[in-house]
Amino acid sequence: AVASAAPGEPGGPGGPEARGDEAAVRGRRRLSLLGAGIALPGPLDHARGVLHRVTGFPEWDGFPLRDALSRRLGVPVVVDKDTNAAALGLAVGGEGGSFAYLHLGTGLGAGLVIGGSVHRG
Structure with missing residues (x-):
């Protein structure tokens, strides 16, 4: 995931970097890309x-x-069908249980x- 900062926060417009507040900049933790998820219309080989x-x-x-x-990003990447990604988003967002996303x-x-996990088959 890529994180971004709001105006006035470290890394954001008007933040410490823009104001020249070097102490705040040194104390800030660096944000980094942990991985990427790509959702595409199918069919595709998820594994x-x-x-x-496509x-x-x-x-x-x-x-x-x-x-x-x-290779290009230097992080793990997951590729899945758009409908599976949408269903997973609903499950993670608290939809819960078992359901179909159409x-x-x-x-x-x-x-x-099914049971909170995307089913492929």
Whole structure:
């Protein structure tokens, strides 16, 4: 996740750096990128992070996106279907239990959560 600072906070507009407050800058902990999550329309291989016939991007078929981004960013990367990512977000956000997330757009997609975990199959 990437964190950003609000105006007036360390790292933000008008923060200690902008005011020249070096003591505050030295005392600040550095924020760093821990990893990245990429949500895409499917189908794709979640386990290997390889794209397959991604809706709207046929030239990306077979592209190892997870490995390419991990090398580029220097952090772990997770690639998943957009519907699974949305369902996971609801589960983590407290939706709880078991449910299906349905998406109607250029196609039909679904993310399934069973017992608080995304189910793939």
